[in-house]
Amino acid sequence: MSTVENLPFDPTDEGSQEMAPRGSAGAAELLRELGATLRMSEAEVAELVQEDPSEDQTMIINMGPQHPSTHGVLRLMLELEGETVLRTKPVIGYLHTGMEKTGEDLTYLQGPTNVTRMDYASPLFNELAFSLTTEKLLGIDEDIPERAQWIRVLMTELNRITSHLLFLATNGMDVGAVSMMVWGWRDRERGLRVLEAVTGLRMNHNYIRPGGVAADLPDGWRDTVLGFLDYLPESLDEYDVLLTEQPIYRERLQGVGVITAEEAVALGATGPILRSTGVPWDLRREMPYLTYDQLDFDVIVGSYGDCFDRYAIRLHEIRESMKIVRQVLEKMPRGDYRIQDKKVTPPPRARIDESMEALIHHFKIFTEGFKVPEGEAYCAVESPRGELGCYIVSDGSSKPYRMHIRGPSFVNLQTLPHMMRGGLIADAVAVISSVDPIMGEVDR
Amino acid sequence: MAWDLSKGLEGLEHNFLTGTLEEFVKWARRMSVMPATFGLACCAIEMMGAGGPHYDLARFGMETFRASPRQADLMIVAGRVSQKMAPVLRQIYDQMMEPKWVISMGVCASTGGMFNNYALVQGVDQVVPVDAYAPGCPPGPETLIHAINTLHEKIRDGHLTRRPGEGLGLHVEQKDGQRSDQPVTLTTAGSR
Amino acid sequence: MADDVEVPEDGAPSDEAAAEAAPEPELRFGVPVTRSRGQEVLHPSRDELVSLVRMLRDDEGYLMCLDVTGVDYLTYEADRGLPEGIAPERFEVVVTLISHRARQRLRLRVQVPEDDPTCPSIFDVHPGAEAMEREVFDMFGIRFEGHPDLTRILMPEDWEGHPLRKDHAIGRIPVQFKAPQDAR
Numbered sequence: 154m155s156t157v158e159n160l161p162f163d164p165t166d167e168g169s170q171e172m173a174p175r176g177s178a179g180a181a182e183l184l185r186e187l188g189a190t191l192r193m194s195e196a197e198v199a200e201l202v203q204e205d206p207s208e209d210q211t212m213i214i215n216m217g218p219q220h221p222s223t224h225g226v227l228r229l230m231l232e233l234e235g236e237t238v239l240r241t242k243p244v245i246g247y248l249h250t251g252m253e254k255t256g257e258d259l260t261y262l263q264g265p266t267n268v269t270r271m272d273y274a275s276p277l278f279n280e281l282a283f284s285l286t287t288e289k290l291l292g293i294d295e296d297i298p299e300r301a302q303w304i305r306v307l308m309t310e311l312n313r314i315t316s317h318l319l320f321l322a323t324n325g326m327d328v329g330a331v332s333m334m335v336w337g338w339r340d341r342e343r344g345l346r347v348l349e350a351v352t353g354l355r356m357n358h359n360y361i362r363p364g365g366v367a368a369d370l371p372d373g374w375r376d377t378v379l380g381f382l383d384y385l386p387e388s389l390d391e392y393d394v395l396l397t398e399q400p401i402y403r404e405r406l407q408g409v410g411v412i413t414a415e416e417a418v419a420l421g422a423t424g425p426i427l428r429s430t431g432v433p434w435d436l437r438r439e440m441p442y443l444t445y446d447q448l449d450f451d452v453i454v455g456s457y458g459d460c461f462d463r464y465a466i467r468l469h470e471i472r473e474s475m476k477i478v479r480q481v482l483e484k485m486p487r488g489d490y491r492i493q494d495k496k497v498t499p500p501p502r503a504r505i506d507e508s509m510e511a512l513i514h515h516f517k518i519f520t521e522g523f524k525v526p527e528g529e530a531y532c533a534v535e536s537p538r539g540e541l542g543c544y545i546v547s548d549g550s551s552k553p554y555r556m557h558i559r560g561p562s563f564v565n566l567q568t569l570p571h572m573m574r575g576g577l578i579a580d581a582v583a584v585i586s587s588v589d590p591i592m593g594e595v596d597r
Numbered sequence: 598m599a600w601d602l603s604k605g606l607e608g609l610e611h612n613f614l615t616g617t618l619e620e621f622v623k624w625a626r627r628m629s630v631m632p633a634t635f636g637l638a639c640c641a642i643e644m645m646g647a648g649g650p651h652y653d654l655a656r657f658g659m660e661t662f663r664a665s666p667r668q669a670d671l672m673i674v675a676g677r678v679s680q681k682m683a684p685v686l687r688q689i690y691d692q693m694m695e696p697k698w699v700i701s702m703g704v705c706a707s708t709g710g711m712f713n714n715y716a717l718v719q720g721v722d723q724v725v726p727v728d729a730y731a732p733g734c735p736p737g738p739e740t741l742i743h744a745i746n747t748l749h750e751k752i753r754d755g756h757l758t759r760r761p762g763e764g765l766g767l768h769v770e771q772k773d774g775q776r777s778d779q780p781v782t783l784t785t786a787g788s789r
Numbered sequence: 790m791a792d793d794v795e796v797p798e799d800g801a802p803s804d805e806a807a808a809e810a811a812p813e814p815e816l817r818f819g820v821p822v823t824r825s826r827g828q829e830v831l832h833p834s835r836d837e838l839v840s841l842v843r844m845l846r847d848d849e850g851y852l853m854c855l856d857v858t859g860v861d862y863l864t865y866e867a868d869r870g871l872p873e874g875i876a877p878e879r880f881e882v883v884v885t886l887i888s889h890r891a892r893q894r895l896r897l898r899v900q901v902p903e904d905d906p907t908c909p910s911i912f913d914v915h916p917g918a919e920a921m922e923r924e925v926f927d928m929f930g931i932r933f934e935g936h937p938d939l940t941r942i943l944m945p946e947d948w949e950g951h952p953l954r955k956d957h958a959i960g961r962i963p964v965q966f967k968a969p970q971d972a973r
Contacts, residue, residue: 245942246942246943246944246945251959253928253953254953254959258959289827290826418853419853419915420916421853421854421917423855434889439889527867527870528825528826529825529826529830530825530826530828531828533855533894540855542855542856542885544858544883544885546860546865548865549866549867554860554865555860555861557856557858559855559856559885563920563921567916567917567919567920596943597943
């Protein structure tokens with residue numbers, strides 16, 4: 154039970170991942186840091202770095218991984234001159250769970266259980282991406298019943314609402330509006346009640362599975378969902394009064410963490426970050442999946458690329474999601490909640506008593522798993538954070554040979570050094586909060 | 598009079614003055630436990646939910662999550678502890694002042710959970726001594742509050758004036774999803 | 790990869806028939822292409838990768854690199870879906886690009902041999918690939934030439950081995966499930 158003082162090395166040292174002071178960073182590294190993203194030539198970068206302060210005025214400090222504002226276990230190494238942030242290096246990996254390796258060891262039916270814990274603020278999206286990819290490999294993606302698709306839309310949009318409420322709560326708290334934290338959780342609880350009524354769990358639902366969804370909507374679901382939808386607009390108006398119209402909040406977020414469209418595209422940013430720069434890219438509109446082509450909703454686009462735009466985009470996306478859910482309530486068809494393919498979906502429990510075949514199918518699906526034809530596929534959905542993709546390579550057995558999730562936060566984090574450059578430390582907190590990373594999908 | 602403090606408060610012979618004083622100290626300790634922010638993964642969201650208005654930790658005096666471990670008494674390890682995070686966890690635990698307690702929230706913190714692989718420490722009790730294990734994936738706020746209340750009961754009973762470095766190791770039951778018309782029981786009958 | 794047309798060594802009829810039946814690999818942007826579940830997949834070699842990606846970005850509108858990942862085909866028994874003329878290697882680096890204008894994705898699969906696990910980095914073309922290439926290095930041990938900072942990103946610095954390789958164990962510890970004890 155020795156304390157860390159007794160060890161001959163510093164166990165929290167990250168070795169070569171640590172950031173070296175600017176003076177010892179070579180010109181090539183600095184070119185890469187700025188020039189590549191901004192597409193500058195070597196001469197232009199040399200001019201930019203000539204305004205170097207002398208080395209003893211800069212300080213490299215460490216923020217995290219245990220820090221209330223880093224949204225999970227993100228470690229930031231900041232090079233500061235006074236309070237101004239010059240360079241940032243995010244160090245991640247503190248939540249690496251080996252989920253992709255575990256995914257190779259679990260069957261396709263168990264896969265959503267594993268994948269759902271990556272982006273734990275919006276778990277249904279991970280399950281959806283995995284299920285869509287599995288269905289594409291199985292070749293049944295055209296045959297998923299209508300009702301199953303509409304249920305998936307309903308649940309994922311409700312999840313988008315709860316995820317954005319979480320963002321509003323944590324964003325408010327990080328900037329200092331602690332009431333927002335309390336209000337955001339109050340409203341999120343109402344949303345979690347709806348999710349719990351349908352899926353049985355408040356989080357990490359394992360509800361969307363290859364073939365459809367795990368269970369049908371319960372009786373009285375319309376009233377439950379409508380109760381939530383009728384309750385929410387008043388809260389959103391309260392947030393507008395508390396945050397949007399408030400001068401302190403605007404001061405803290407407008408003009409902070411600005412990123413241009415070219416930079417965002419070069420860095421691979423998707424989701425609200427890309428939309429805040431003016432690029433109207435939303436997978437639900439541009440490359441529709443499920444039944445989004447039959448739904449009428451707007452894609453919210455910002456113009457300045459700053460933190461305030463990202464906040465406003467997410468606030469309005471809640472309203473758009475509510476619009477979508479109301480349309481789903483009208484259009485929900487009757488039918489099966491999962492595909493009636495005996496090889497893929499387990500039989501209903503009642504039939505197991507009657508039919509030997511059903512019992513055998515149930516047994517095989519739950520122990521060995523269903524076999525998926527060989528090949529590879531990539532499917533992506535628009536999660537609250539950006540493009541969440543799943544790439545599966547199958548070798549014909551019942552477990553994925555390689556399962557990779559393209560986590561949007563992992564790629565979005567690369568925009569952090571760019572957005573924080575030249576800002577203050579307090580702005581750093583606001584910027585991290587506006588990127589809204591979820592470390593579960595960053596580290597997987 | 599033997600003032601043997603090596604066993605914490607157990608070694609004292611009490612007269613009527615110091616007995617009451619001890620009760621007062623235990624009351625103060627359990628009524629204002631301050632958790633340190635150690636939310637790692639999904640369980641952190643449920644921990645924040647426990648601090649939210651629905652499940653209100655403030656009624657137990659615990660809504661202030663201290664960012665600095667020097668000011669905290671309780672570390673709720675909420676989430677999966679990876680190999681890279683384990684030394685950081687130990688460092689934060691060492692920075693906390695005695696008396697300090699640890700609740701291992703969730704199955705990943707208690708045993709490694711569903712991730713029995715190379716990347717996770719299979720149970721945070723490999724790194725720090727744990728006083729209460731709260732099961733669930735994630736444990737809802739009700740289970741977390743049950744674990745916290747069990748901890749408070751143990752502080753009140755005097756069981757937690759233990760030697761530093763040893764965890765109590767209580768296994769708490771999962772209490773989520775109980776309907777509000779059924780009372781949630783907070784007994785510790787049958788516990789150590 | 791130039792057009793691969795098999796030339797029969799002697800004039801035997803069976804070889805001529807075989808030569809006519811051997812398909813030319815379909816080329817797109819100069820590299821062999823296949824379709825996988827409705828998605829176009831290109832198969833450049835390691836040397837062609839950077840120039841192909843650059844050309845796709847500049848001329849064809851594939852402005853964003855969505856994903857760079859790796860696959861270890863060590864224990865893969867089935868058909869890998871490679872076109873004619875591409876020799877399967879142990880590792881593959883899979884790059885996914887997207888063209889917003891055409892609303893289309895494109896996948897590139899690059900074969901990387903086991904005895905020389907290196908691949909050129911596309912960082913100069915897509916700076917967003919930086920973290921993803923570090924992850925592939927960390928998980929598979931594939932070195933990216935030209936990457937500014939090729940260090941471990943997910944595992945601790947001193948970790949030995951590359952976890953997602955098939956010869957790296959999952960690290961499971963045996964668990965014995967016992968009934969709950971009463972004296973708790």
